[in-house]
Each structure stands twice: as C-alpha cells, then as structure tokens.
C-alpha cells in the first residue's frame with residue numbers, strides 16, 4: 030500500500046465512514062482485483078473511474094483513480110500503455126472516446142509490468158482493436174500463460190487471467206515507434222523480471238520535455254529478496270533498477286500507479302486555461318529523484334530485515 034492510501038485509510042477510520050462504503054469498493058466483488066487484496070496489496074481505487082485528461086503534448090491519462098493508463102496519439106494511430114484489469118477495459122475505452130479519440134485506432138499495446146492490475150485486460154483490448162502487443166522479454170512467459178509462469182503468484186489459482194499472445198519481444202533500450210513518436214523501453218527488473226520503465230520526448234508549446242513512466246520500484250507483500258528459488262537474482266535486479274532509474278532525466282514524472290507521482294495533488298495545483306490542461310502541473314524532476322531515492326531506502330531496509338531474519 031502506498032503512503033497516501035494508508036493516510037486515506039486512517040482518515041476513513043477516524044471519520045468512521047460507514048461500513049457500507051467499503052462494500053461499495055468495486056474491487057471487493059471483482060475476482061481479478063480482489064485477488065490483490067488477498068495478497069495484502071492495493072485494491073482501493075483501482076476500479077474507480079477517473080476523468081481522462083491531457084497531460085502534455087500527445088500524451089493523455091485514460092486510467093482509473095489509482096491505475097495509470099496512458100494514451101499516446103499519433104497521425105498513424107495510437108499507443109496504449111496498461112490495459113489494467115479486464116474490468117477496466119470498458120472504462121479505458123470510454124475515456125479515450127471522451128477525449129475525442131477512437132478506441133479502434135489503438136495500434137500498439139504496452140505494459141508497465143506483468144501484474145494483472147496492469148496487463149490482465151490485454152487479450153480483450155487486442156481482440157477489440159487489433160492492437161499489437163509488445164512486452165519485455167522477462168515478462169513474456171507470464172503474460173502468455175495468464176500468470177501461471179509468474180515467480181510469485183503463478184501457484185495461486187486466484188491470480189490467473191486471460192492469456193495474451195505477444196507480437197513483439199522487447200529488450201532493454203528497444204524503441205517502439207509509431208507516427209513520429211518514439212518510446213524507449215528501459216528494463217527495470219525486480220518487481221517483475223521484465224518490469225519496464227517507458228521514456229519519450231514530447232513537444233508542447235515549442236519545447237521538448239522528457240517523460241518517464243516508472244514501471245515499479247516497489248516490493249510487494251510476500252516478496253522474498255533472499256534465497257528466492259523462483260527468482261534467484263531478484264535483489265541484484267532491484268539494485269540495477271535503482272541505478273537505471275536514477276540515471277533517467279524526468280521533466281514529467283508518471284508511473285504505473287498515480288500515487289507514485291501524486292497525480293491528484295498535482296492536478297489540484299495546476300491552473301489550466303479553459304478547455305486546456307496545464308502541462309506544468311506535472312513538471313517534477315526533483316520529485317522524481319526524491320521518489321526513487323526514498324524507494325531505494327525502502328528496498329535496502331527490507332533487504333536488511335530479510336537477511337537479519339535469516340541469520341536468527
């Protein structure tokens with residue numbers, strides 16, 4: 030759980046929000062989403078719709094309240110990052126249409142990493158739009174087996190989702206190009222073996238901006254960083270990820286979950302002109318580096334705790 034969600038939970042407890050409110054959380058009744066609650070991770074706001082908005086240049090937010098989905102529009106069709114759960118796909122389609130774009134123009138489908146809150150809806154999006162699916166090598170088996178090959182959740186039947194065939198296998202540094210837009214796939218492993226951080230340059234108001242969409246630097250409940258038989262190199266992979274993430278320059282800081290980059294507070298601070306977004310709301314180079322540094326401290330602390338636990 031992220032810190033602001035914990036804070037929100039505390040506020041809810043303090044205000045004694047009626048139990049009925051918890052029952053209204055759509056994650057409670059959706060099997061794919063509820064699985065994550067059984068694993069002690071997330072769930073709140075993942076299936077709660079959010080108004081789509083223009084971020085900067087040809088980049089738009091079309092996700093839910095705490096699942097990051099991004100639409101990149103080009104003259105040759107569009108790129109979609111993160112279809113999320115099967116139950117999110119209809120919301121994403123509605124968000125794309127609300128912005129005035131065509132869902133059927135989705136030509137390329139990408140993901141942050143192979144966890145069902147970001148990729149379970151892939152098969153549905155591909156069937157509905159004909160989009161081609163490009164996935165980082167380390168996550169290909171997991172998406173093609175519908176989670177059965179996953180190092181952490183593969184042995185848990187509740188975590189299975191629709192299998193999706195990958196059209197293009199990506200490697201670190203590969204480019205995904207469409208209609209003049211180029212995205213770079215950075216391998217940032219640990220959270221999953223093929224966890225991917227996407228970067229692109231967008232032009233807005235005559236200026237270029239570096240966009241970074243963080244895959245995930247987080248350690249899920251139950252992850253074993255030492256003596257992990259199904260992912261032996263996990264700790265070293267996280268360290269590679271922190272080195273890589275620190276080396277990226279982010280003018281615009283985004284991620285797989287909006288609470289990585291504080292989407293709602295940033296939107297509240299923005300001063301959009303009528304009918305337009307305020308791209309400056311997401312300019313946060315320092316916030317990006319601070320987030321990565323804080324997550325690295327969290328990683329080292331968790332690793333040390335697990336190592337100490339083994340020595341006892």
Ligand SMILES: [Zn+2]
Pocket residue numbers: 142144220245
């Ligand atoms: Zn994840």
